[in-house]
Amino acid sequence: SSTPRCILLALLLLKATSFVCLLQGWVRSARAQKVNVFLHVNDGSSLQSLQVVAGAELNDPLLTFGSAVEVSGILQESPHEKQPLELQADSIRVIGECDPVDFPFKVKKRHGLEYIRQFPHLRCRTNAFSSLLRIRSEATSAIHSYFKDNGFVQIHTPIITSNDCEGAGELFQVEPAGADEHFFSVPAFLTVSGQLHLEATAGAFSKVYTFGPTFRAENSQSRRHLAEFYMVEAEISFTQSMEDLTKVMEDMFRSATEHVLARCVEDVDLFHRHVTPGHRVNSMLKKSFPVITYTEAVDILTRSSEQFAFPSDWGCDLKTEHEKYLVKHCGNVPVFVTDYPYDLKPFYARDNQDGPRHTAAAVDLLVPGVGELCGGSLREERLSVLRARLEQYLDLRRFGSAPHGGFGLGFERYLQCLLGVDNIKDVIPFPRFSRSCLL
Amino acid sequence: SSTPRCILLALLLLKATSFVCLLQGWVRSARAQKVNVFLHVNDGSSLQSLQVVAGAELNDPLLTFGSAVEVSGILQESPHEKQPLELQADSIRVIGECDPVDFPFKVKKRHGLEYIRQFPHLRCRTNAFSSLLRIRSEATSAIHSYFKDNGFVQIHTPIITSNDCEGAGELFQVEPAGADEHFFSVPAFLTVSGQLHLEATAGAFSKVYTFGPTFRAENSQSRRHLAEFYMVEAEISFTQSMEDLTKVMEDMFRSATEHVLARCVEDVDLFHRHVTPGHRVNSMLKKSFPVITYTEAVDILTRSSEQFAFPSDWGCDLKTEHEKYLVKHCGNVPVFVTDYPYDLKPFYARDNQDGPRHTAAAVDLLVPGVGELCGGSLREERLSVLRARLEQYLDLRRFGSAPHGGFGLGFERYLQCLLGVDNIKDVIPFPRFSRSCLL
Numbered sequence: 001s002s003t004p005r006c007i008l009l010a011l012l013l014l015k016a017t018s019f020v021c022l023l024q025g026w027v028r029s030a031r032a033q034k035v036n037v038f039l040h041v042n043d044g045s046s047l048q049s050l051q052v053v054a055g056a057e058l059n060d061p062l063l064t065f066g067s068a069v070e071v072s073g074i075l076q077e078s079p080h081e082k083q084p085l086e087l088q089a090d091s092i093r094v095i096g097e098c099d100p101v102d103f104p105f106k107v108k109k110r111h112g113l114e115y116i117r118q119f120p121h122l123r124c125r126t127n128a129f130s131s132l133l134r135i136r137s138e139a140t141s142a143i144h145s146y147f148k149d150n151g152f153v154q155i156h157t158p159i160i161t162s163n164d165c166e167g168a169g170e171l172f173q174v175e176p177a178g179a180d181e182h183f184f185s186v187p188a189f190l191t192v193s194g195q196l197h198l199e200a201t202a203g204a205f206s207k208v209y210t211f212g213p214t215f216r217a218e219n220s221q222s223r224r225h226l227a228e229f230y231m232v233e234a235e236i237s238f239t240q241s242m243e244d245l246t247k248v249m250e251d252m253f254r255s256a257t258e259h260v261l262a263r264c265v266e267d268v269d270l271f272h273r274h275v276t277p278g279h280r281v282n283s284m285l286k287k288s289f290p291v292i293t294y295t296e297a298v299d300i301l302t303r304s305s306e307q308f309a310f311p312s313d314w315g316c317d318l319k320t321e322h323e324k325y326l327v328k329h330c331g332n333v334p335v336f337v338t339d340y341p342y343d344l345k346p347f348y349a350r351d352n353q354d355g356p357r358h359t360a361a362a363v364d365l366l367v368p369g370v371g372e373l374c375g376g377s378l379r380e381e382r383l384s385v386l387r388a389r390l391e392q393y394l395d396l397r398r399f400g401s402a403p404h405g406g407f408g409l410g411f412e413r414y415l416q417c418l419l420g421v422d423n424i425k426d427v428i429p430f431p432r433f434s435r436s437c438l439l
Numbered sequence: 440s441s442t443p444r445c446i447l448l449a450l451l452l453l454k455a456t457s458f459v460c461l462l463q464g465w466v467r468s469a470r471a472q473k474v475n476v477f478l479h480v481n482d483g484s485s486l487q488s489l490q491v492v493a494g495a496e497l498n499d500p501l502l503t504f505g506s507a508v509e510v511s512g513i514l515q516e517s518p519h520e521k522q523p524l525e526l527q528a529d530s531i532r533v534i535g536e537c538d539p540v541d542f543p544f545k546v547k548k549r550h551g552l553e554y555i556r557q558f559p560h561l562r563c564r565t566n567a568f569s570s571l572l573r574i575r576s577e578a579t580s581a582i583h584s585y586f587k588d589n590g591f592v593q594i595h596t597p598i599i600t601s602n603d604c605e606g607a608g609e610l611f612q613v614e615p616a617g618a619d620e621h622f623f624s625v626p627a628f629l630t631v632s633g634q635l636h637l638e639a640t641a642g643a644f645s646k647v648y649t650f651g652p653t654f655r656a657e658n659s660q661s662r663r664h665l666a667e668f669y670m671v672e673a674e675i676s677f678t679q680s681m682e683d684l685t686k687v688m689e690d691m692f693r694s695a696t697e698h699v700l701a702r703c704v705e706d707v708d709l710f711h712r713h714v715t716p717g718h719r720v721n722s723m724l725k726k727s728f729p730v731i732t733y734t735e736a737v738d739i740l741t742r743s744s745e746q747f748a749f750p751s752d753w754g755c756d757l758k759t760e761h762e763k764y765l766v767k768h769c770g771n772v773p774v775f776v777t778d779y780p781y782d783l784k785p786f787y788a789r790d791n792q793d794g795p796r797h798t799a800a801a802v803d804l805l806v807p808g809v810g811e812l813c814g815g816s817l818r819e820e821r822l823s824v825l826r827a828r829l830e831q832y833l834d835l836r837r838f839g840s841a842p843h844g845g846f847g848l849g850f851e852r853y854l855q856c857l858l859g860v861d862n863i864k865d866v867i868p869f870p871r872f873s874r875s876c877l878l
Contacts, residue, residue, distance in 0.1 A: 024645070024677035026839050044644035045590055068841040070677070095677075096820065096840030103838045121834060124643035133640065137593040144583060151484055154576040158869040159598065159629075159652045160611075160667050162876040170615070172599075172622075174629065176656035177612040183656060183666070184876035190598075190613065197869055197878065201572065204563035205483035206463070212651065213598045217615035217622060227622070228599050238463035238509070238534075381535065395560060399542045400465050401535030402507040430597040430636055437601040437623035439636065 021075040023050060023087055026125070027098075029107055030063045032056065039092075041069060047131055047266045051078065054089035065107035066125065068096030110274065113426045120430055120439045128275050131267035133429060135260060136415060140211070142259035143232055143411075146252050147209045152234065155201050157194030157210040162186050170216045172227075190215035195348075195406060198235035199379065202404055203396055209234040211411070219434045223423040224320075226412065228432040235406035239378055242361055245405045246336050249365050249374050250289050252409070253334065257281060257418060271419045279420025284333050284368065291336040294318075294359070297326055304329070315341050318364075323371035334367045350378040350405075351385060363407070367417045376407020460514040462489060462526055465564070466537075468546055469502045471495065478531075480508060486570055486705045490517065493528035504546035505564065507535030549713065552865045559869055559878045567714050570706035572868060574699055575854060579650070581698035582671055582850075585691050586648045591673065594640050596633030596649040601625050609655045611666075629654035634787075634845060637674035638818065641843055642835055648673040650850070658873045662862040663759075665851065667871040674845035678817055681800055684844045685775050688804050688813050689728050691848070692773065696720060696857060710858045718859025723772050723807065730775040733757075733798070736765055743768070754780050757803075762810035773806045788816040789844075790824060802846070806856045815846020 025043035032038075037059045040049035052071050063069065073089035080086075104119050105111055105126055116123040123129045147154065160174055162184060172190040176183050194210040201208045214231045232252075236244060261268060261281065272279055292300070301312035301322055310319045318326075318337070327335055342349075342357040349360035362377035380386045381404060383397040415427040425431040430439055464482035471477075476498045479488035491510050502508065512528040519525075543558050544550055544565055555562040562568045586593065599613055601623060611629040615622050633649040640647045653670045673687060700707060700720065711718055731739075740751040740761055749758045757765075757776070766774055781788075781796040788799035800817035819825045820843060822836040854866040864870040869878055 024841070026643075044592070066839045068676075068839040095842065096836070096838075098839040099837065121639040122642075122838065124640050125838075130643050133594065133644070134592060136595070140593055140595075141583065141587055144580065148580055153483070153573060154579055155572065155868055156575070156579075156652070156669060158667060158871060158878075160654075160871050160876060161878070163878070172613050173616040174611050174613060177610050177626070177628070179656075183611075183658075183873060184871065185874045186876060187616070188871075188876045189616070200560040200878070201563050201868065203561075204465075204569050205572070213595070215599075217618075219622075228597060230595060237507075397535070398538065399535075399561065399564075400505045400507040400537040402463070403534065429594055429640065432597060432599050432623065432627075434622060435624045437599060437625060437627045439597075439600070439602070439639070 019075055021073065021087060023052065023069075023071045023073075025049075025069065027063055027065055027067050027069055029065065032059050037063070039063065039069070039071070041071060041087075044130060046134070047127060047270060051080075051083055051086040052089050052092070053086055054092055058089060058092045060092065060094055062094040062097050063092070064098055064100045066098035066100070066103045066105070067094050068098075069093065070095055113275070113421070113423065117425060117431075124429070127270060129426075131264075131270045132415075132419070132421075132427060135264045135267050135271075135419070136427065136429075138263050139256055139260050139411075139415065139418070142256040142263075143211060143252065145259070146255045147234070150207070150248075150251075152207040152209045153201070153205040155194070155198060155208050155210050157191065157197040157212065157233075159191050159213065160184070160188050161191050161196075162188050163196070170218050172215050172217045192216065193231070193408060194233050195235070195408070198233055198406060199396055199404070202235040202237045202406070203400065203402070206237045207234070221434060223425070226424055226428065226431055226433050229424070229428065230411035231408050232411055233406065233408040235404060237402045237404040239403050239405045242338055242363060242378060242405075245376050245378070245407055246289075246291065246338075246363060246365075249336075249363075249376065249407055249409070250334075253365070253373075253414075254285055256414070257285060260418065268419070271421070276420030276422075279369075281418055287333065289334045289336055289365070290330050291338060292326075292330075293339045294337055294341065295339070297322075297337050300326060300329055315343070317344050318372075320371040323364075323366045324369075327366050327368050327371075332368045334365055334373070336363055336365055338363045340364075345377060348377070348379050348386075350380045361405070365407075365409075367413075369420060370413045370417045372410075373413050373417060374407050374409040376405060378403065378405035458514055460512065460526060462491065462508075462510045462512075464488075464508065466502055466504055466506045466508055468504065471498050476502070478502065478508070478510070478528075480510060480526075483569060485573075486566060486709060490519075490522055490525040491528050491531070492525055493531055497528060497531045499531065499533055501533040501536050502531070503537055503539045505537035505539070505542045505544070506533050507537075508532065509534055552714065552860070552862065556864060556870075563868070566709060568865075570703075570709045571854075571858070571860075571866060574703050574706050574710075574858070575866065575868075577702050578695055578699050578850075578854065578857070581695040581702075582650060582691065584698070585694045586673070589646070589687075589690075591646040591648045592640070592644040594633070594637060594647050594649050596630065596636040596651065596672075598630050598652065599623070599627050600630050600635075601627050602635070609657050611654050611656045631655060632670070632847060633672050634674070634847070637672055637845060638835055638843070641674040641676045641845070642839065642841070645676045646673075660873055662864070665863055665867065665870055665872050668863070668867065669850035670847050671850055671853075672845065672847040674843060676841045676843040678842050678844045681777055681802060681817060681844075684802060684815050684817070684846055685728075685730065685777075685804075688775075688802075688815065688846055688848070689773075692804070692812075692853075693724055695853070696724060699857065707858070710860070715859030715861075718808075720857055726772065728773045728775055728804070729769050730777060731765075731769075732778045733776055733780065734778070736761075736776050739765060739768055754782070756783050757811075759810040762803075762805045763808075766805050766807050766810075771807045773804055773812070775802055775804055777802045779803075784816060787818050787825075789819045800844070804846075804848075806852075808859060809852045809856045811849075812852050812856060813846050813848040815844060817842065817844035 039052040078086040365374040478491040517525040804813040
């Protein structure tokens with residue numbers, strides 16, 4: 001829906017004739033002339049407002065920027081080139097006033113993302129953030145469609161868990177306010193990953209995914225960190241090679257991005273024109289994504305003339321600066337890096353057995369502007385190789401284990417990559433981070 | 440996908456001929472005869488297994504119930520009436536063993552829901568629970584489709600909040616493990632409802648919804664309570680009357696249910712035949728849902744000969760026993776109850792002004808077997824009437840307020856209503872409740 005609902009309906013029905021319409025929305029501009037009043041009214045279904053033309057007698061001092069109105073009249077072809085239709089009003093009713101002095105956004109002013117972030121309950125009333133939330137909604141829907149069309153079962157993996165998947169530290173603990181004993185009999189935490197639960201269910205459905213909130217108690221105010229963010233995670237049984245994973249990651253990225261570019265033309269255009277000028281995503285989709293090994297990546301970094309703040313020797317983890325350099329080196333397109341040192345990856349990553357604990361079948365997808373977008377691995381399905389702490393994790397291998405692999409994608413990072421938005425707090429409706437939990 | 444992927448593919452391509460197929464899945468039964476071995480292999484994409492026929496020389500003692508196998512061979516028409524196709528195997532590879540003594544589920548045995556609940560990491564390997572999770576996935580997708588097709592924007596409302604929407608008590612508090620000061624500078628809790636955040640965004644998009652986890656720290660082991668459950672919540676601006684809400688509730692229920700009944704024929708059938716025999720949902724969809732007022736409901740209860748444990752005088756909240764009686768009274772179909780006493784409903788429910796604080800424009804949808812499935816209300820949009828504590832809540836009314844309303848639906852209760860499942864723990868992948876947070 002990139003055109004207001006009433007316009008879409010009109011275009012369907014209106015054939016050189018005109019018809020009665022009830023428009024409900026918020027005033028984006030009001031201009032009174034001697035004979036006529038002109039309003040732009042927006043109902044939030046798209047960036048476009050509908051122009052309302054009324055006789056001067058319908059003018060009302062309460063028709064201010066931000067007020068909620070109900071306009072009835074005749075929808076007709078507009079004499080102006082820029083807009084196909086306008087509403088000739090019979091009646092205008094202000095149903096919710098909006099004091100232009102108190103209202104933090106001003107008519108026709110382009111407020112910066114940082115300014116509007118101060119008003120978590122109102123920023124969706126701006127063009128930029130309403131476009132962003134429509135894009136977020138479409139991208140969410142596109143990702144669900146991709147998995148559904150490809151035979152994945154969606155699993156609602158739990159938010160509260162009694163184990164921490166990666167021994168990741170940085171956990172939020174959960175108890176009833178003022179409790180003096182554990183509500184769940186054991187300590188319980190907010191999830192850092194649904195992987196364990198996906199592995200359990202992949203052992204029944206072959207292909208599963210989850211798309212939900214994930215948490216890190218990282219004490220950071222940086223533009224890269226949120227305490228609550230969304231992850232897409234998938235798990236696939238009967239994998240034969242790393243390509244079974246990279247294919248899904250690439251197809252999902254392409255399919256979601258093409259969907260959003262096709263469905264949210266005006267909203268994406270607003271970002272690429274005014275909010276993040278110069279940012280383009282089409283060029284990322286032209287060729288299939290290059291694949292390099294970690295060892296090749298380290299070679300590229302070592303041979304470069306760039307001054308890095310962190311070491312890039314074999315065995316060191318890639319930092320954001322390294323990831324961004326690799327993306328640039330490969331032509332500013334998404335790049336897969338595979339086969340990381342065994343010791344850098346968690347216990348469940350599959351040993352490549354190319355030497356004693358040398359490399360593991362793990363993969364990251366690096367993208368322009370962001371760095372790591374997805375991380376995944378083939379999982380160690382061999383009971384004899386796996387030394388896991390969890391009895392239940394071993395059970396999953398004991399009873400009909402199959403080669404499998406999976407990955408996670410940071411959904412906010414995906415939106416940042418799509419739109420070129422610098423601060424992660426600007427791509428989530430209500431950001432939570434250290435010292436901030438507004439609304 | 441109600442047929443295994445490879446069968447679907449086959450039916451498309453196979454025109455009186457046969458072709459090579461790789462089948463990956465888990466053994467559901469193995470039967471060796473003198474000349475042949477017969478396997479049923481299931482890949483989790485549907486309840487149906489594919490029959491594999493192999494020469495006795497391909498038999499393997501590791502071909503046990505639950506083992507993971509890879510079979511290649513020729514897919515061909517089956518001589519048996521019950522199945523259209525079978526796989527004539529060239530090779531069978533056991534890729535994951537499954538010890539039938541240790542594995543808690545036994546071949547061809549129908550285990551009860553209570554028994555399988557003891558194995559949260561494995562119960563998706565049973566017919567009943569794999570059917571349930573496929574239905575849950577389809578119902579989720581159907582609900583998203585309903586809202587998308589009707590112009591709603593999906594909002595990821597936050598999980599961690601600094602306010603409790605309804606002053607509900609029963610909150611889980613969130614802090615990093617071992618923290619000695621508030622991570623968010625203020626006390627933070629797991630959400631009990633996304634309503635406040637939906638109201639904020641409905642003021643920009645007209646129609647919004649959220650579908651995600653919600654939490655209650657209720658110290659209960661009952662079959663009706665979970666600490667973590669899923670809610671669908673919607674908020675609609677520019678409502679004119681209660682019908683604007685009940686229409687969306689009814690349409691969503693119908694559309695999701697018809698979708699699931701059409702797409703999950705075998706899975707639903709398994710429940711209605713073997714798990715919850717006698718339960719039917721078709722009859723609920725025949726007529727439009729009756730609407731009665733709270734006052735009429737109290738009349739019905741007062742005139743009934745039923746002995747209730749709780750009082751049902753005007754002014755008392757309806758208990759589950761009352762709700763179930765009303766549903767039965769109306770012919771075992773979903774029933775809307777509207778216009779509850781003002782004092783029973785939260786501060787944001789719109790005063791009907793039919794007397795001083797007499798009734799509020801609130802509505803519940805009651806359904807067979809469950810009782811309350813949805814609760815909603817027109818919201819008090821009038822700044823002068825609203826006496827709210829929250830400055831931000833008042834801001835939403837101050838700047839372009841519009842008449843609006845919304846509701847929430849308990850997704851697990853919906854699945855219980857759909858399938859006739861008695862215990863809420865059996866309709867969620869990994870249940871969390873007082874003293875239990877397994878896996």
